[in-house]
Amino acid sequence: MLITPGYAALFALFLIGLSGRVIILRGKSSVALGDGGQIGLKRAIRVHANFVEYVPFTLFIIYLLEVQTGSSLWIHGLCGGLFLGRCLHAFGLSQTKENLIYRVTGMVVTFAVLAGAAIAILVSYRS
Numbered sequence: 211m212l213i214t215p216g217y218a219a220l221f222a223l224f225l226i227g228l229s230g231r232v233i234i235l236r237g238k239s240s241v242a243l244g245d246g247g248q249i250g251l252k253r254a255i256r257v258h259a260n261f262v263e264y265v266p267f268t269l270f271i272i273y274l275l276e277v278q279t280g281s282s283l284w285i286h287g288l289c290g291g292l293f294l295g296r297c298l299h300a301f302g303l304s305q306t307k308e309n310l311i312y313r314v315t316g317m318v319v320t321f322a323v324l325a326g327a328a329i330a331i332l333v334s335y336r337s
Contacts, residue, residue, distance in 0.1 A: 213282055214273040217289035221265050221296075228258040228300065249306055257300045264320055268292055271327045279334050288323050295319030 235251045236242065245252035269292070276285045299316025302308060 213285045257303045268324045291323045
């Protein structure tokens, strides 16, 4: 049984939560389009957008690695790392008094997962 689809479902729920947060803040601010100059809404929109920019492709690369190698421990580690990275990034970027350590750590972890999965595919592909 494949592992990545279960994590994809978890990330789908995460995305719904991020989307819901934007919708609620839009309602509170009476802003239908854009951020209306509201810093909290602007940050929520960027958290949502950044998630959409990185998670689908990273999950796809992890899925390809899983299909190619079948290594379950590696896949759990990568998906867990991606989840941790996205949580840290979302928390850090959501704060109006931002502590950059969460945002930066979240991106570093996300990039490490993406690079690790890509390199593992290249190494196993050559074998």
